[in-house]
Amino acid sequence: MVILEKYVKQIYRCARCGWCRTPTFADHGINKVCPVYEYHPKGPWEFFTARGRLAIAQGLLEGEIDVTKDLVEIIYSCTTCGACHEVCVIHFPVVMGVSKTDELDQVRVFEAMRAEVFKRRPDMLLEPHRRIAERVATQRNPYGEPHDQRFEWLSDTYRLAKQGETVYFVGCTSAYRHPEIARSTIRVLSKAGLVPAIIDEWCCGSTLLRTGQWDYVEELAKHNLEELKKAGARKVVVSCAGCYRTLKLDYPEILGSKWDFEILHATELMWELIEEGRLKIAKSLNQKVTYHDPCHLGRHAGVYDPPRDIIKSIPGVEFVELTPTRQYAMCCGGGGGVKSGFNELALRIGIAAVKRAEGIGAKILLSACPFCKRNLVEAIEACKAGIEFYDITEVLAKLV
Amino acid sequence: MSSPSTSEKIKMLKDIVGPENVVDSKPALLIYARDASPMSGKVPIAVVRPGSTEEVQRIVEWANETKTPLYPRSGGTSLWGAVPLVEGSVVVDLAKMNRxxxxxxxxxxxxxxxxxxxxxxxxxxxxxxxxxxxxxxxxxxxxxxxxxxxxxxxxxxxxxxxxxxxxxxxxxxxxxxxxxxxxxxxxxxxxxxxxxxxxxxxxxxxxxxxxxxxxxxxxxxxxxxxxMPGALGFTTFGYDSLEAVGEAIYRVRRLRIPTIYAYISTGWTLDMLFPEKAPWQHTIKFVVEASTKEILDIEMRRLMEAAGKEGNYLGPQMAEETWRERYRWVGLFGYKLGMRAALPIHVPIGEVGPYLKKVEEMAREIKDKYGLRVGAGGFACDRSCVIIVVVYFDPSNKRETELALRAWHEIKGKLFDAGACPYRMGALWADHMPKLGAYYDLLKRLKKVLDPNNIMAPGIMGL
Incomplete structure (x- = not known):
């Protein structure tokens, strides 16, 4: 029990106040929080909420429970979106500015629970997650696509260098599943006169970190570090919110001071370019538009404004906020290994997100993450919603 | 007929509400043995989740037939040990009945x-x-x-x-x-x-x-x-003594000033919570409501006179901020300093000062005896005032948790003996119920008549 013991203070810090269950405080735009509690096909059970999971963590620490199939199903049916952290009573002193220290980081604890379970019973790992690890090990991406085809999406229009101060870290989902996001990113940056370099990137390891399979991530991180060094990179631009969180928050923990790059999400860099006047939005978009905060970008890394600033700067756009939004925004359902492990749950959460967007009259739902795109586009198709989804970069690519 | 086995019981429950509304795996059950208090209950054999009065009715009938104790649960946020107290129980999770x-x-x-x-x-x-x-x-x-x-x-x-x-x-x-x-x-x-x-x-x-x-x-x-109220007014006063706090609360209530929030923070508690601004006076934050702005102005003038007699006016901001965060404020008083063993009690509206003095003494004693910090706050009701005494501790430290529980029960006993009235009961006050004599006897008789098989929440309130 080595892994969880590091988190013992946090695990026992839970006050069991119930705010992670069904908190509503209309004055603050807080309504539903835990997507799994709300939309799990089995309905609302307390063990799906943070306080239920932390009770399980206590049970594991105290030897009260063993690793069973039921336990694995519970702890892996969490999108690790972190909304429970934002409303947590223990986090409130930080919200009020009277404390600087977060004494309970639910996402870290839940990931550690998975790592603990995997360590004790690797045979109990969910099959889709085991396959992801296998594919990353052999093909350097969780989809099992050939590594040598990672940049097939790159048309001949753009000749990207292998060296440069600014490197575009494409990410597995943009490279293999949503290359339109990658192409749009290159197009937009090129319009601003900034042609990034690319490297022989490997999966950042996010999917492994989220599913408790930590061992192999260091090797991935080291490879990416070496490649970035070889390229002479100073800035790393990513499209994927999952890559962003991993490169910005997890790699420094894994690699220490060796990891010394400025990590930028594409929306951060693009907003910078718009503000500097290097990127002009030439066309208008006369539509009612809303924005879905990717959990890894917003809650985990605090990037809320650049995507909104970009959207608001598009001529003709009528921007409407979802409720809840920003730090209280609800997850798309795709993260934390839920999409691969429990697709029905992921889709139910995604459909709820789409319906919230439809409910406020939006015609276009924007986000800034290929992984959110995967789930939300599927959700739109599943519920035949009258709304379109785009990554912000795709929209920008059409307007610049 | 022999009583059914646990697995037979669970099968019967599933027949009543459907298998999707019953859980019996150990990891899933753990949270249902806990509330927001430091007390741990017995892990139930199952949790059942009805969706209607009719389903609740059938569960209760089943519990009588099988002599299975039931513990109803809705928010699970109680601070006084509303947890299963006997082995072999079933928790009735009312989560779906939330319309x-x-x-x-x-x-x-x-x-x-x-x-x-x-x-x-x-x-x-x-x-x-x-x-x-x-x-x-x-x-x-x-x-x-x-x-x-x-x-x-x-x-x-x-x-x-x-x-x-x-x-x-x-x-x-x-x-x-x-x-x-x-x-x-x-x-x-x-x-x-x-x-x-x-x-x-x-x-x-x-x-x-x-x-x-x-x-x-x-x-x-x-x-x-x-x-909705037409107008809300906010103000805060600081006081040098707990007696002055008590007198202000009493005057405000006696004059029927329409407060909807009169929140006491003791100075020593504020010193612990916000040491960077210590030393603190004791404060009372008031929120007054009225149907119109004109009436509010009159009531606020009356409040300023009544509460300000011995108080130091601290402006509207603190009260307004606390009111705006009224559902989350507990995150500061309750948990900034650790987990809390909370003991809320009612005291007479005219005796707030003396009771707070007693609590202050107890806080010092607990600090000396166990090394634990004790805070206190409260708020005015109509003829009573709730005082919430809080023992802060680190729940990851077993020894400290044991000491906190001991301190909690000691404070409880002393306050009861001093004449305070428990605010909420659960398992926490069960040991004091016999002291109520005929009152407790009648409760037990009522319970016996209404619940001859004692299936409903046995042990809670000593019943």
Missing amino acids: LVRIEERNLTCVVEPSITFGELEALLAKRGFRIIMSPENGMGATVGGNFASHGTGWGAGPNFSNQGDCVVGCKVVLPTGEVLTTGTMANPNAHGHFYRYAFGNDLTGLFCGSEGTLGIITELALKIEE
């Missing part, structure tokens, strides 16, 4: 299921221009059913209302033997809804208010609703 059933606009009431939270209900009512009268400090997580069943009070308590029960006009309850009872006017099936609690003889609604699941499972509640 606003209807608004009876012409009666100025609404009917809700027990597990709706105050936050949810407020948001739904606000869309129709209404509000409820009272909500607890944890309005985000606490449920209406749980608060009524445990004699809750909270924000909104003022010269006219002190308890959630004051705001309830009727309820629907599945009795321990399975019959469904509706109280108040709706006992008459021809009534125009819920509009009067004290109909048809004895106040049977009151029988269930504060019963904490021992006399049945509440499946609906009818609450008073009213229009």
Whole structure:
């Protein structure tokens, strides 16, 4: 029990106040929080909420429970979106500015629970997650696509260098599943006169970190570090919110001071370019538009404004906020290994997100993450919603 | 007939509510043995999740047949040990029964299921221009059913209302033997809804208010609703002595100043919470409501005179901020310094000062004896004031947790002996119930009559 013991203070810090269950405080735009509690096909059970999971963590620490199939199903049916952290009573002193220290980081604890379970019973790992690890090990991406085809999406229009101060870290989902996001990113940056370099990137390891399979991530991180060094990179631009969180928050923990790059999400860099006047939005978009905060970008890394600033700067756009939004925004359902492990749950959460967007009259739902795109586009198709989804970069690519 | 085995019982439960509404795996059950207090209960054999009064009725009938103890649960946020106390029990999780059933606009009431939270209900009512009268400090997580069943009070308590029960006009309850009872006017099936609690003889609604699941499972509640207030006023005063705090609270209540929030923070507690601004005076934050701005101005002038007699005016900001965060403020007082073993008590509205002095002495004793910090705050109800004594501890430290529990019980005993009245009971106060003599005897007799098999929440309140 080595892994969880590091988190013992946090695990026992839970006050069991119930705010992670069904908190509503209309004055603050807080309504539903835990997507799994709300939309799990089995309905609302307390063990799906943070306080239920932390009770399980206590049970594991105290030897009260063993690793069973039921336990694995519970702890892996969490999108690790972190909304429970934002409303947590223990986090409130930080919200009020009277404390600087977060004494309970639910996402870290839940990931550690998975790592603990995997360590004790690797045979109990969910099959889709085991396959992801296998594919990353052999093909350097969780989809099992050939590594040598990672940049097939790159048309001949753009000749990207292998060296440069600014490197575009494409990410597995943009490279293999949503290359339109990658192409749009290159197009937009090129319009601003900034042609990034690319490297022989490997999966950042996010999917492994989220599913408790930590061992192999260091090797991935080291490879990416070496490649970035070889390229002479100073800035790393990513499209994927999952890559962003991993490169910005997890790699420094894994690699220490060796990891010394400025990590930028594409929306951060693009907003910078718009503000500097290097990127002009030439066309208008006369539509009612809303924005879905990717959990890894917003809650985990605090990037809320650049995507909104970009959207608001598009001529003709009528921007409407979802409720809840920003730090209280609800997850798309795709993260934390839920999409691969429990697709029905992921889709139910995604459909709820789409319906919230439809409910406020939006015609276009924007986000800034290929992984959110995967789930939300599927959700739109599943519920035949009258709304379109785009990554912000795709929209920008059409307007610049 | 021999009693069914655990697995047979679970199969029977699944037949009643469907397999998707029963869980019996150990990891899933752990949270249901805990509430927000430091007490741990016995892990139940299963949790069952009914979705209607009829399903609750069938579960209760089953429990009588199989002699299985039932512990109803809605928010699971109690601070006083509302947890399963005997082995082999089943928790009845009312999470799915969380709807606003209807608004009876012409009666100025609404009917809700027990597990709706105050936050949810407020948001739904606000869309129709209404509000409820009272909500607890944890309005985000606490449920209406749980608060009524445990004699809750909270924000909104003022010269006219002190308890959630004051705001309830009727309820629907599945009795321990399975019959469904509706109280108040709706006992008459021809009534125009819920509009009067004290109909048809004895106040049977009151029988269930504060019963904490021992006399049945509440499946609906009818609450008073009213229009949003026209105007709110905010002010805070600082006081050098606890006596002055007590006198200010008493004067404000005696003069019937319409406060909906009169929140006491003791200076020593503020010193611990916000040391960077220490030393603190004791403070009272007031929120006053009135139907118009003109009336509010008059009431605020009266408040300034009554509360300001020995107080130092600190402006409106602190009170306004606390009110704005009223459902989350507990995150500071309650948990900034660690986990809390909270002991809320009612004391007479005119004796707040002496009781706070006693608590201050106890806080010093506990600090000397156990090395633990003790804070205290409170808020005024109508004829009583709630004082919340909090022992802070690190729950990851077993020794400290044991000491905190010891301190908690010591403070409880001393305050009871000093004449304070428990605010909410659960398992926490069970050991003191015999001291109530005839009152406790009657409760036990009532319990025996209504629940001959003692299936409903055995052990809670010593019943």
